[in-house]
Amino acid sequence: MEMEVWPFLALSLGVTGLVRLLPWGTERQRIVASLLVLLAFMCWAPFVLDNFRLFQMTRIAVLGLALLGLNILTGYNGQVSLGHGAFVLMGAYTVAVLLDRKEQLNLIDASPWPFWATIIVAGILAAAAGLVIGVPSLRLSGPYLAIATLAVMISFPIIVRKYGAFTGGSQGLGFSRPPQPPFLEDLISREAWMYFLCLLVLVVMVLLGWNLLRGQFGRALQAVRDSEVAAAAMGIDVARVKVLAFVISAFYGGVAGALLGLISGIVNPDTVDIVQSINYLAGIVIGGLASIMGSIIGAAALVFIPSDAAKVVAKLPILSSDVVTRAPGAIQGAVVIVVMLLMPYGVAGVLHRLARLRLDQIAARWREAPALLSRSLQRASWAWDIRLWARHGPGTGHSPREGVVGRGQGNLPTQQPREDPTKGGQ
Amino acid sequence: MLRLDRVTAAYGPIVALREVSLEVEAGSVVTLLGANGAGKTSTLRVISGLLRPQSGVVEYEGERIDRLSPDRIVRLGIAQVPEGRQLFSQLTVRENLELGAYLRRDRAGIRQDLERVFNYFPILAQRQKQAAGSLSGGEQQMLAIGRALMARPRLLLLDEPSLGLAPLVTREIFRIIHAINEQEGLTVLLVEQNARLALDIARKGYVLETGRVVLSDLADNLRRNEEVRRSYLGY
Amino acid sequence: MHGPLSALLQAGVFLAPKPWDDPRLFGEQIVLGLATGAVYALVALAIVLIYRSTDIINFAQSEMAMFGTFAMWSIWLSGVPFFSNPWALLVLAGLFGLGFGAVVERVVIRPVEGKPLLTIVVVTLGLFLLLNSVATWIWAQGELPKSFPSPLSVLKAVDIGFANIPQHHLLIFGVGVATMVLLGLLFNYTKLGLAMRATAQNPLAARLMGINVGNMLTLGWALSGTLGGISGALIAPVLSLHPAFMLSVLLYAFAAAVLGGLNSVPGAVVGGFIIGVAENLLGTYTPHAILGPEMKLPLALMLLVAILLVRPTGLLGERAVRRV
Numbered sequence: 008m009e010m011e012v013w014p015f016l017a018l019s020l021g022v023t024g025l026v027r028l029l030p031w032g033t034e035r036q037r038i039v040a041s042l043l044v045l046l047a048f049m050c051w052a053p054f055v056l057d058n059f060r061l062f063q064m065t066r067i068a069v070l071g072l073a074l075l076g077l078n079i080l081t082g083y084n085g086q087v088s089l090g091h092g093a094f095v096l097m098g099a100y101t102v103a104v105l106l107d108r109k110e111q112l113n114l115i116d117a118s119p120w121p122f123w124a125t126i127i128v129a130g131i132l133a134a135a136a137g138l139v140i141g142v143p144s145l146r147l148s149g150p151y152l153a154i155a156t157l158a159v160m161i162s163f164p165i166i167v168r169k170y171g172a173f174t175g176g177s178q179g180l181g182f183s184r185p186p187q188p189p190f191l192e193d194l195i196s197r198e199a200w201m202y203f204l205c206l207l208v209l210v211v212m213v214l215l216g217w218n219l220l221r222g223q224f225g226r227a228l229q230a231v232r233d234s235e236v237a238a239a240a241m242g243i244d245v246a247r248v249k250v251l252a253f254v255i256s257a258f259y260g261g262v263a264g265a266l267l268g269l270i271s272g273i274v275n276p277d278t279v280d281i282v283q284s285i286n287y288l289a290g291i292v293i294g295g296l297a298s299i300m301g302s303i304i305g306a307a308a309l310v311f312i313p314s315d316a317a318k319v320v321a322k323l324p325i326l327s328s329d330v331v332t333r334a335p336g337a338i339q340g341a342v343v344i345v346v347m348l349l350m351p352y353g354v355a356g357v358l359h360r361l362a363r364l365r366l367d368q369i370a371a372r373w374r375e376a377p378a379l380l381s382r383s384l385q386r387a388s389w390a391w392d393i394r395l396w397a398r399h400g401p402g403t404g405h406s407p408r409e410g411v412v413g414r415g416q417g418n419l420p421t422q423q424p425r426e427d428p429t430k431g432g433q
Numbered sequence: 434m435l436r437l438d439r440v441t442a443a444y445g446p447i448v449a450l451r452e453v454s455l456e457v458e459a460g461s462v463v464t465l466l467g468a469n470g471a472g473k474t475s476t477l478r479v480i481s482g483l484l485r486p487q488s489g490v491v492e493y494e495g496e497r498i499d500r501l502s503p504d505r506i507v508r509l510g511i512a513q514v515p516e517g518r519q520l521f522s523q524l525t526v527r528e529n530l531e532l533g534a535y536l537r538r539d540r541a542g543i544r545q546d547l548e549r550v551f552n553y554f555p556i557l558a559q560r561q562k563q564a565a566g567s568l569s570g571g572e573q574q575m576l577a578i579g580r581a582l583m584a585r586p587r588l589l590l591l592d593e594p595s596l597g598l599a600p601l602v603t604r605e606i607f608r609i610i611h612a613i614n615e616q617e618g619l620t621v622l623l624v625e626q627n628a629r630l631a632l633d634i635a636r637k638g639y640v641l642e643t644g645r646v647v648l649s650d651l652a653d654n655l656r657r658n659e660e661v662r663r664s665y666l667g668y
Numbered sequence: 669m670h671g672p673l674s675a676l677l678q679a680g681v682f683l684a685p686k687p688w689d690d691p692r693l694f695g696e697q698i699v700l701g702l703a704t705g706a707v708y709a710l711v712a713l714a715i716v717l718i719y720r721s722t723d724i725i726n727f728a729q730s731e732m733a734m735f736g737t738f739a740m741w742s743i744w745l746s747g748v749p750f751f752s753n754p755w756a757l758l759v760l761a762g763l764f765g766l767g768f769g770a771v772v773e774r775v776v777i778r779p780v781e782g783k784p785l786l787t788i789v790v791v792t793l794g795l796f797l798l799l800n801s802v803a804t805w806i807w808a809q810g811e812l813p814k815s816f817p818s819p820l821s822v823l824k825a826v827d828i829g830f831a832n833i834p835q836h837h838l839l840i841f842g843v844g845v846a847t848m849v850l851l852g853l854l855f856n857y858t859k860l861g862l863a864m865r866a867t868a869q870n871p872l873a874a875r876l877m878g879i880n881v882g883n884m885l886t887l888g889w890a891l892s893g894t895l896g897g898i899s900g901a902l903i904a905p906v907l908s909l910h911p912a913f914m915l916s917v918l919l920y921a922f923a924a925a926v927l928g929g930l931n932s933v934p935g936a937v938v939g940g941f942i943i944g945v946a947e948n949l950l951g952t953y954t955p956h957a958i959l960g961p962e963m964k965l966p967l968a969l970m971l972l973v974a975i976l977l978v979r980p981t982g983l984l985g986e987r988a989v990r991r992v
Contacts, residue, residue: 162966340798507878519873
């Protein structure tokens with residue numbers, strides 16, 4: 008039986024949501040059960056979705072992994088990196104080189120590497136690169152770090168392209184995607200096999216990550232993000248934490264890149280470029296910073312908006328068809344901006360808030376929705392300004408967020424913590 | 434001249450002022466006393482339009498000013514010397530003073546006032562071209578006061594002018610504030626932790642504690658008040 | 669010099685022209701570098717202007733400039749009398765940038781004022797994506813890149829004594845320097861400029877002076893937009909118009925701004941010229957097989973990163989002291 012992707016997702020998420028929110032059992036049981044239900048639906052996916060949609064789901068799994076890596080570095084640890092794409096690209100190239108160029112490299116054993124080994128190597132190499140980048144990054148902060156990682160991300164594909172002997176230059180490297188293991192060959196298609204592979208790796212890495220993040224290390228990460236000085240005063244080795252964050256996020260990126268390579272069968276310098284890297288950042292912001300679920304939601308947004316936004320826009324009768332084909336990119340940028348304005352905690356933040364309520368409370372919220380919406384709009388201060396102008400005339404325009412427009416100084420005579428979207432997640 | 438009527442103000446969830454009422458008569462020096470965090474600075478911020486009260490009324494010369502923007506309020510003649518001076522440290526002394534007169538257009542008047550400020554604080558004339566950040570603490574305080582005077586205010590708000598200054602310097606500054614009040618009739622609302630000096634030059638005083646006015650009286654009476662003596666005067 | 673080392677050095681792969689081989693070429697590269705350096709300096713100034721007053725890095729700077737330049741291109745194509753004159757376009761580019769910058773500040777940036785760094789970074793990046801795709805949407809029909817007119821010739825060269833420089837590059841240098849001088853005059857000799865400097869240093873105190881801080885910020889973005897617009901119109905005839913044409917300029921400008929110190933206005937200018945000249949020299953005098961023109965950008969960027977590691981706040985920048 009075949010299903011369209013949106014009804015499928017609606018069904019899966021709906022059932023998962025019900026399991027999570029209906030009042031039965033303890034909170035813990037509900038969380039675990041809902042996750043298992045979700046996993047079951049995801050395993051069912053290859054049997055109901057068509058190949059294109061299945062490939063999209065596979066890409067979401069891979070991208071989710073990459074975003075999770077970035078989230079660890081930027082969401083949990085506060086280091087803004089525009090260079091995450093370099094780790095992903097590295098992972099992809101590692102796999103391509105190991106599967107395609109091993110003879111030329113005169114590696115010890117010239118027979119084909121098992122693909123799962125290439126994934127691990129890709130992760131490790133990327134992690135090493137993360138170390139190389141992470142240590143000097145200790146000296147840089149905030150905007151300087153962003154610019155430096157931007158520089159790395161721009162340079163990396165150019166270097167890869169230039170020194171083509173190793174990397175296949177502009178054309179890149181091609182190889183055949185790993186086949187299903189023999190015992191599965193008749194049961195599932197190639198595409199389904201890729202999907203399950205990525206899903207498996209994702210689940211494993213998510214579990215590892217979840218365990219890591221909810222423990223002492225996760226708290227140390229966030230402590231460093233919130234205040235390095237305070238963290239150091241509490242005895243946290245700030246340098247070690249920051250470098251480790253880079254290494255771990257690079258590892259995730261490398262593994263994601265490896266999977267990306269494996270599912271595509273071809274890797275070239277354009278596989279991950281600066282626009283992609285920027286999209287990663289946009290993705291974790293939309294999905295939700297410092298949130299595992301948010302990373303995956305962000306990945307879904309990044310995959311579905313370009314393909315499906317066009318269809319939505321096409322339904323609007325006023326626009327011509329060629330306008331519609333170019334709309335998706337513009338929509339993505341607009342979505343990012345709008346989300347930051349209205350939902351600083353990302354979609355995951357909204358979901359977390361919903362999940363803490365029960366169904367009956369949700370019904371009550373629904374009734375409040377119009378008021379909530381108008382308050383949300385008010386928070387967009389220019390809308391507030393317009394209202395003030397309408398009521399009081401010019402000269403009374405200052406935003407309700409009291410304090411000083413500008414550097415956020417002077418909210419209190421003593422420091423008051425600013426609203427921080429990264430604290431919205433788990 | 435200035436009246437606050439049951440003003441309540443908060444920073445998000447933190448309530449800074451609870452139903453604060455006070456009155457400042459024209460030409461007088463009124464002081465607002467209290468410990469750290471009592472709400473003194475918040476009161477001045479409300480008056481200057483930097484903090485919008487949740488309830489209550491701020492009236493200046495009969496007009497409500499609690500919903501006006503800060504630049505409007507400066508235009509009306511209220512100037513503040515903020516806590517910690519808040520100078521433009523990379524600009525010169527003269528530039529700082531010129532900025533005090535930002536809203537004014539009368540060049541002759543501005544030049545006159547500049548002269549007057551230099552008369553009160555001769556050291557500033559000497560250091561005109563120096564960066565404000567390079568002055569000593571006392572000189573910086575003088576510059577901050579001079580800067581506020583350049584707006585030719587009718588009401589001067591002073592937030593802890595004694596903060597971080599040596600006793601001799603502080604006394605000199607208070608002497609000058611007193612002189613300005615006497616000679617020009619400039620109304621002064623003085624927020625201070627140094628109660629003794631403040632009560633010396635003030636006619637009336639209010640004591641704030643955790644956002645509430647707990648005492649209000651003539652300065653002379655406050656100086657003799659048991660509570661005040663124990664908590665704020667130290668004897 | 670004999671032996672394996674000299675053989676290696678003479679091997680084809682290391683071949684590169686030497687500066688002293690052709691002094692005229694060297695002189696040309698320097699002057700050309702100063703010309704493009706002027707453009708980098710303008711954009712670097714735009715970045716520093718905003719950063720100094722708001723701690724925000726405007727990652728969308730290049731796309732704002734690109735957007736304006738494309739708009740000018742449309743005006744040129746339309747043939748409207750007076751306005752399609754390339755000289756007029758130059759001025760219009762500046763004016764368009766002025767308005768555009770102001771609008772962006774009010775609509776996109778104002779709502780996220782005071783929010784943490786990541787939020788603001790993402791918003792400017794989102795703006796980058798948005799402008800890039802909208803510009804592609806509107807203007808990238810047909811073949812790219814489009815050519816953009818210059819008031820002077822891009823090809824006809826002028827002999828300035830020790831080198832032959834295309835007219836347009838001299839124009840770039842001239843207009844660039846003139847703009848910087850005007851900006852300097854504005855900042856240092858006018859009341860408005862004083863108010864802007866004050867707002868950048870201490871917004872709270874500025875408010876108490878009666879300065880409308882919001883308007884100052886809008887003005888800062890507006891001026892920054894102007895700088896971007898002018899630099900776009902100046903460099904478009906050389907690089908040709910396409911939606912990503914300002915991206916490399918932006919990167920060099922970042923390098924220049926960071927090199928000079930993000931807090932420093934003179935640093936941005938000096939940095940711009942240094943990067944412009946260095947880019948040209950590196951591109952010409954390094955062995956093409958190993959490095960060469962394609963590696964100009966990565967080299968400049970890696971140089972930038974190296975400098976940042978040695979002096980994390982740039983050559984002329986001040987160490988920012990943070991209160992905890």
